Structures are given as structure tokens and as C-alpha cells.
Amino acid sequence: MKLAIHVSMKGFAEMETLIEPLSFAFFQKGLFVASLSGALLGFIGVFIVLRGMSYIGHGLSHSIFGGFAAAQLFAAQFYLLGAGLWGIASALAITSVAKKSRVGADAAIGVITTASFALGVALFAKFGNSGPSFESALFGSILGISVTQMVGLIVISAIAGLFVFFRYRSLLFMTFDPDVADVSGVRVNRTDAYLMIILSLSILATLTVIGVTLVAAMLVIPAVVARMLTDSFSKMLLISTIVGTLSGLIGMYASYYAGVPSGTMIVLVGAAVFGIVLAITGGRGLRRSAGLDSHGETLVVAPIAAR
Amino acid sequence: MTGTGVGPTLIDLEHVSAGYDHSIVLSDVTLTVREDQFTGIVGPSGAGKTTLLRLLLGTLKPRSGTITTAPDLRIAYVPQLETVNWNFPITVEECVLMSRTQGRRLPWASAAEKREVARVLERLGISELAERHIRSLSGGQQQRMFLARALLRNPQLLLLDEPTSGVDVSTRHDVLHLLADLHEDGVAIVLTTHDLNGMATHLPHLVCVNHRIVADGTAAEVIRPEVLEQTFGARMDVLEHLGIRVVVDEARDPRINEGVR
Numbered sequence: 078m079k080l081a082i083h084v085s086m087k088g089f090a091e092m093e094t095l096i097e098p099l100s101f102a103f104f105q106k107g108l109f110v111a112s113l114s115g116a117l118l119g120f121i122g123v124f125i126v127l128r129g130m131s132y133i134g135h136g137l138s139h140s141i142f143g144g145f146a147a148a149q150l151f152a153a154q155f156y157l158l159g160a161g162l163w164g165i166a167s168a169l170a171i172t173s174v175a176k177k178s179r180v181g182a183d184a185a186i187g188v189i190t191t192a193s194f195a196l197g198v199a200l201f202a203k204f205g206n207s208g209p210s211f212e213s214a215l216f217g218s219i220l221g222i223s224v225t226q227m228v229g230l231i232v233i234s235a236i237a238g239l240f241v242f243f244r245y246r247s248l249l250f251m252t253f254d255p256d257v258a259d260v261s262g263v264r265v266n267r268t269d270a271y272l273m274i275i276l277s278l279s280i281l282a283t284l285t286v287i288g289v290t291l292v293a294a295m296l297v298i299p300a301v302v303a304r305m306l307t308d309s310f311s312k313m314l315l316i317s318t319i320v321g322t323l324s325g326l327i328g329m330y331a332s333y334y335a336g337v338p339s340g341t342m343i344v345l346v347g348a349a350v351f352g353i354v355l356a357i358t359g360g361r362g363l364r365r366s367a368g369l370d371s372h373g374e375t376l377v378v379a380p381i382a383a384r
Numbered sequence: 385m386t387g388t389g390v391g392p393t394l395i396d397l398e399h400v401s402a403g404y405d406h407s408i409v410l411s412d413v414t415l416t417v418r419e420d421q422f423t424g425i426v427g428p429s430g431a432g433k434t435t436l437l438r439l440l441l442g443t444l445k446p447r448s449g450t451i452t453t454a455p456d457l458r459i460a461y462v463p464q465l466e467t468v469n470w471n472f473p474i475t476v477e478e479c480v481l482m483s484r485t486q487g488r489r490l491p492w493a494s495a496a497e498k499r500e501v502a503r504v505l506e507r508l509g510i511s512e513l514a515e516r517h518i519r520s521l522s523g524g525q526q527q528r529m530f531l532a533r534a535l536l537r538n539p540q541l542l543l544l545d546e547p548t549s550g551v552d553v554s555t556r557h558d559v560l561h562l563l564a565d566l567h568e569d570g571v572a573i574v575l576t577t578h579d580l581n582g583m584a585t586h587l588p589h590l591v592c593v594n595h596r597i598v599a600d601g602t603a604a605e606v607i608r609p610e611v612l613e614q615t616f617g618a619r620m621d622v623l624e625h626l627g628i629r630v631v632v633d634e635a636r637d638p639r640i641n642e643g644v645r
Contacts (some may be wrong), residue, residue, distance in 0.1 A: 127472065205603045245491035250482040255473050260441045261537065304473060310519040311491070313473050365471070376554050 098333050106169045106222045107286065110230055111114050111325035111339060114283035115347075116151030118292065119321020120241070120297035121279050126300035127252050132183065133171055135293035136190035138280045140167040142289040145214060145281075146200035147355050157229060157281070164277035167193065172273050176238035194289075214241060217288035217340025230282040241314075244268060249310055286325075295321060298347035302354050305362030320350055389418035394457055394572055395440055398475045400449030408447065411596050415575060417541065422567045425576045426584045426594035426606075428616050435542055435575040436593060440574060460534035462544040465526055465551070470519045476529050477501060477514040483533045504532045511588050514519070524555035531562065542566065544575040548583050556582050577595055580607075580631045603629060 098104040113135070125134045144163020167190070174185045199213045241248060250258040251265045257264045280292050287295055303316035328343030335342060355362055403409040404523040410432040416421065417440065425433045439442035439451060441461060460483070474482075479494055480501050493501065505511045508528040513521065521529060527547060534542055547563070548556040560583065567573050577583040584590055590606040592598040592615040599611045607629040612620045621632045 242491060243489045246482055246489075249474075249478070250485060252472060253479070253482065254468070255465065256443070256467075257461050257463050258485075260443055260459065261485065263485050306474050308519075309475060310473050310478060322516045365473070 079192045085110040088333060095330070098330070100214060103222070104329075104333060106227060106327050107220075107333075107339065108326065110222050110227055110286050111343060112322050113230055113325070114286050115299070115321035115323070115325025115328075115343060116318050117230070117279050117321070118283055118287070118295040119235060119317040119319070119324075120314065121237055121276055121295040121304075122298075122300040122321070123303065123310075123317045124248060125276065125296050126250055126304070131259055131293070131297050133186065134276065134280070134296040136186045137164070137168055137171060137277055138284070138289050138292040139194035140164070140171075140190040141193075141277060141280055141284065142214065143195075143197035143200075145284065145289075146197035157225065159283050160284075163193075163276060164281050165274050168273035168277040169270060172269060212234035212338065213231060213285065213288070214376050215288050215290050216338035217284075217291060217343070218338055224283060226282070226285060233275070233282045234280045237279060240271060240275055240376055244271075248272070286339055287343055291344045295324065295347060298344070299324065301366050302347075302351050304366045305354050305358050308365065320347070324350060391421070391572075392454070393417070393452075394419055394454050396450075396452040397439065397446075398450045398452075400439060400446040400451060402435055402444055402446045402526075409595065410439075410593075413439075413449070413597055414600070415591060415597060416571065416598065419570075419572050421572050421574070421589050422487065422563070422587055423574045423589045423591060424584045424587040425574065425591050425593055426578070426580065426615065427456045427576075427598075428578060431594045431615075433593055434545060435531075436591075437545055437574070437576055440541075440543060454540075458537060458539045458542060459541045459543060460537045460539035462527075462534050462542070462547060464549055465530075468518075468526075468550065472518065474518055476505070476510065476516055476518060476521070476532075479518055479529055480536055483536050493542065500536065501532075504535050507535070508532050509633070522555070523551040524558050525580045527551065527555065527559050528562070531566075535566075539571060541574070542573045544573070546577060547575055548577060548579050553582075560586055561589045580612075585629045585631070606632065 099108070122134075125131060141160060141164040144167070145160040148159025148163065170189065171186050174189070198211075201214070212218070247258070247263045247268055250261065250263050251268055255265055283292060283295070299311070299317040299320035302320045303313045306316055307313050324343050326345040328346040329339055331346060332339040332342035339372075358365075393416055397413050397415045400413045401408055401411045402413075413436065415436075425435050425436055435444065439446060441453075441459060442453065471537075481497065484497060502511065502514075504551075505514055508531055510525055510528050510532065513525060518526065518529065542563075544563075549557050551559070556579075563573055563575070575583075585603055585607055587603060589601070590603055591600045592606055592611055594615050594617075596616045599606045606620055609620055609622055612618075612622070612631065618633070623630045623632060
């Protein structure tokens with residue numbers, strides 16, 4: 078009996094610890110934004126990872142940082158709008174470069190996005206004294222999440238959800254087999270452009286809480302974890318969204334107690350989930366996720382050549 | 385099976401040249417695809433077979449010449465198995481259903497669509513594989529799955545890129561019989577192949593390609609040493625076995641004929 082009371086008291090104390098930060102309005106907002114950010118990036122990340130576009134996601138987040146800083150400098154009140162337009166322009170430019178140039182697409186993307194990032198750093202160093210701090214833009218922060226940002230994130234999450242819901246078959250077809258999708262009535266280029274726009278808006282909306290340097294990790298980790306757990310596309314979408322949400326939620330708590338930038342803890346929680354799932358699924362999980370960035374593998378049967 | 389075809393025209397290419405960037409892969413191609421044809425496009429690697437297929441599909445625009453396609457033509461395409469990402473998280477049923485992108489917008493299949501998928505899978509003899517992941521299929525089953533995806537579009541013209549590349553002998557026979565059945569049911573078929581004995585000699589209509597059309601006709605008209613030499617750039621003999629032409633390499637090096645130790 079004594080033990081039971083002790084346990085329940087201990088449980089109560091733990092509950093108190095979990096509930097305590099919720100009394101702060103900034104933490105409530107932070108927790109909501111982090112969970113939704115994780116969910117959004119986990120959801121979109123499935124398409125990014127399966128299409129072998131992880132590098133584009135990484136580059137895009139760095140590119141948007143340049144727009145973020147420039148927009149703050151030239152139109153402080155409208156910096157989200159400015160950064161959004163910059164992000165969309167970067168996304169479309171990257172897609173175009175990746176499609177058109179046969180050689181050196183990676184190099185071109187690397188140059189464009191890192192130059193944009195460097196411009197952002199320079200602008201921040203010289204003029205960055207309004208809006209989010211340099212560190213929070215890079216690594217995320219639970220402080221200073223405005224209502225506008227919250228609303229923006231909700232709207233973008235809704236757009237992403239509706240877009241995938243109503244274009245599910247086309248998106249699945251062009252992710253699996255873009256060439257055949259193209260000849261089967263899917264408007265691949267247009268759908269691709271929409272996806273890139275949603276990706277750049279998602280990065281922008283989650284930038285303040287996760288941070289420029291860590292957004293790409295949250296696009297990749299939940300999707301890879303989900304792939305290790307399932308062989309079905311629809312289940313992968315669901316699991317990846319749940320893993321993203323949990324990483325955001327737990328990471329935000331961890332960030333509060335550890336006193337470190339929110340993005341770092343969210344990514345570390347995601348990485349821990351990856352480690353646990355890897356330990357549980359072992360070789361099977363690794364085999365499933367092995368071909369994520371490849372498009373086609375050679376069959377072991379030798380081709381029957383003309384004799 | 386019909387030979388070079390007498391039915392209505394589905395696609396007409398007239399003096400078409402095509403290529404990529406600064407290189408021309410195909411020159412002055414004139415070719416008619418008819419409703420009752422079962423055509424094999426034959427040629428060595430890099431001769432322009434896939435380019436010709438892409439012109440028929442409409443994914444590559446010609447540099448010169450004209451392509452006329454019948455109005456509202458329903459085309460379905462089956463890709464090479466080697467180009468597919470077999471690790472993609474998808475089941476056979478999901479794969480077949482993805483081609484139904486017109487009309488219904490909801491992610492899940494309607495009852496009518498489910499019945500249609502079940503019917504197509506049944507027709508191709510892979511009903512029991514519906515829930516399986518695509519990686520777990522054999523080469524023949526993979527080919528059947530893509531045929532099922534193509535058939536769900538109810539095509540008038542079926543285009544296949546090297547359907548027997550990378551598959552074993554029994555799968556090759558399977559695929560050939562399956563395509564013959566589809567053709568009998570009224571689907572026009574055009575496929576590319578570099579497999580002369582396994583595929584080409586069994587087809588009613590052949591088009592030999594080597595950056596241009598070298599020959600266009602029935603197997604009897606096309607499978608001849610001089611045509612094959614122009615197409616493949618190598619001497620080949622043609623024998624007749626049980627009414628089917630068999631192409632034999634003329635190996636000049638005696639070590640090859642005797643077997644290299």
C-alpha cells in the first residue's frame with residue numbers, strides 16, 4: 078500500500094513536471110508549433126525522400142535563409158512574405174536546374190543555395206537586429222513564435238494536406254514512376270512545381286522553430302524511420318507524420334528542460350527514434366530503406382541477348 | 385496475328401527526325417502504326433529504338449517532320465523492368481491502381497475500381513499477389529503487374545520497352561503469349577527488342593532501326609542476312625527451324641566457336 082502511494086506520488090510529481098511548462102503561453106505555442114512542424118515535415122518528407130530529393134530539401138532551407146534575412150532588411154513587416162517569395166523562386170529555379178542540366182545539377186544547386194545562405198549570414202551580421210535572432214534562425218527557438226507564424230503554419234499544413242489528399246494518385250504515380258506517369262495523363266511538371274512550392278513554404282513555416290540548418294533532417298528522419306517500418310506507401314505517410322509529430326512534441330519538452338535551441342532537441346529525438354527502430358527492425362529495416370535514393374536496381378537475371 | 389496491318393491508322397510519322405541536345409538519333413523516319421498491328425522495333429543498343437518509342441508516346445517532340453495521332457487515342461506504356469525502383473514502398477494493388485488518375489480524386493479505390501483491378505489481376509493470373517510488395521515478385525510477375533497497370537487504362541495501343549530484357553526463358557514465353565492474347569483482343573502493340581530469336585522472329589511485323597528505318601515488313605521480309613547486317617553491323621546467318629527463322633552469329637574467331645577455356 079505504501080509502495081502504491083509512493084508510486085502514485087512519484088507519478089503525480091512527474092505529471093507536475095510535464096504540466097508545469099504548459100502554464101506558460103509561449104511554451105503552449107511552442108509545443109503546438111513544434112508538433113505541427115514535425116507533422117508537416119514528416120508528411121512532405123515522404124515525397125522528398127522517395128524521390129531522392131533530400132539534397133534539394135537541404136539546399137532549399139539554406140537558400141530560404143538568404144531570403145529570410147534580405148526580406149527582414151528591406152521589408153521588416155513583410156519579411157515572411159518576402160522570404161516566402163524568395164523560397165518559391167529558389168524552389169522553381171532548383172527544379173528547373175535539376176531537370177535541364179544533365180551534368181552538374183548538384184553543383185549548380187550547391188552554388189545557388191550556399192551563396193544565398195552566405196548572403197543571409199552577411200545581411201544578418203551587418204543589419205540583423207530586428208525579428209528572430211541569428212541563432213534562432215539557424216537552430217530554432219521556442220521563444221518569439223508569433224500568432225502570424227502560427228496561423229501561417231496552420232494554413233500551410235492545411236494546404237499540404239489537401240494537396241496530397243486530392244492529388245494522391247498523381248503524386249504516388251509520379252513519385253514511383255515519373256516517365257510513365259507523364260505519358261499516363263499526369264501533369265508531372267505542374268504537380269512537381271506545386272510540390273516544390275509547398276516544400277519551400279513548409280520549410281519557411283517551420284524555420285523559426287526548427288532552424289535552417291536542421292529542417293532538412295526533419296524532412297528525412299521521419300520518412301526513413303517510416304520506410305523501415307512498412308512496405309506500404311499510405312502507411313509510410315501516416316507513420317512518418319506520427320514520428321514527426323512525436324519528435325516535435327518530445328523535442329520541445331526536452332529543449333525546455335535542457336535549455337538548448339528547440340531544433341537541436343527535435344532532431345536529436347528524431348535520431349533517437351531512428352536508432353530505436355533500427356535496433357528493433359535490424360537488417361530488415363535497413364534493407365527496406367537502402368534503396369530510398371536510388372531509382373532502379375539491376376535484376377540478377379542475365380539479359381537474354383541476341384545470338 | 386496480322387502482318388503489316390490494314391486497319392485504321394493510330395499514329396503516323398512522316399519524315400521525322402529527332403534527338404537530344406545537339407545530336408540527332410533518328411533521321412527521316414516514316415512509319416505508320418495501325419490498329420491491328422503487333423510490331424517489334426528491332427535494333428542494336430543506341431540505334432534509336434527508345435527514341436522512336438518516345439516519339440510514339442509523344443514525350444519527345446520531333447526536330448522535323450510531322451507526327452499525326454488519332455484523336456483521343458488511349459496509349460499505355462510498360463517500362464523496362466531495370467528502370468524501376470523495386471524498393472519503393474508499394475503493393476501490387478497500389479501499383480496497378482495508380483494509373484487511374486483521371487476522374488476520381490480520392491486516394492482510396494471505389495468499389496467499382498476495386499472490382500476492375502481484381503478483374504485485370506485475374507486476367508493476368510496474379511490475383512493472389514495483390515497485397516504483396518513489388519520487390520517480392522518474380523520477373524514474370526513484375527511484367528504482369530505492369531501489364532495490369534497498363535490494361536486498367538483500357539488502351540487501344542500498348543507500348544513496351546524491352547519487355548523481355550532481364551527475364552528468363554519461361555518468362556519470355558509467358559510475356560509473348562500474353563501479348564499475343566491482348567493483340568487478339570484488339571489491342572495494337574508496339575515493343576522494342578534487341579532479342580532476335582527470343583522475341584523478334586515470333587512477331588508478325590518488324591521495323592529494323594539503326595538511326596533510320598532500315599527495313600519495315602513481316603519477319604519473312606525483314607529477317608534476312610543483308611538486312612540484319614545493315615541493322616546490327618555484323619554478319620548473321622538465317623536458318624529455318626519448324627517454320628520459324630533462327631538467326632545465327634557468324635563468329636570469325638575459332639576460339640569462340642570452340643568455347644574459350
